[in-house]
Amino acid sequence: MSNAKTRIMYIEDKSEGLNGPARIGRVTFSKSGRSLRYRGRTFLRVGSGYKYNHVAEDNGDRFWISGPRKDGADRLYASALPVEIDADVESEYWRDIRGIGQPA
Template sequence: MYIENKSVSMNGPARIGRVTFSKTGKSISYGGRTFQSLKGSGFKANFFDVDTRERFWISGPRKDGKDRLYAESSAPIEIDPDVAEGYWRVIRGKRSE
């Protein structure tokens, strides 16, 4: 999934990583954090961290790699090592970089 911290700025720190969905599907876990949906009430964010209340944009990664809301941003998007090969091969249709 694409995970971007929107509490820092509109182009906050972002990464591609593997998330876990709760049994009910009401929350997402990643990196020791738990996120819940803002249920449409967020501005440029769709989830929040249940502990810190920070807002995030979490979505499936795009095939064209333009995951950021503001495409003109050149801020890097980190890719977790455990998903890098699958991301480049399956999502982006390229060999691993």
């Protein structure tokens, strides 16, 4: 899978409600683009979910997965819940997506 396309994405767990745990991390896309992998899990794209666009293949949990926004306002609904950033993408995220140096 060395030729597989990867991208930094916003990943929010919607299985418990409209606001859930969220992360910024690198996903790997399948050849067809209908699924992606993140942290050893496979997420299948769905066409018409209510406030979600992927389901976890292993247990059916619902997720919102999208490209991260330059302004950092990735959640569909405003929330004080933190958005974690995976350490392996942190510098690239702040530099290339947010357009600023990594915060202290």
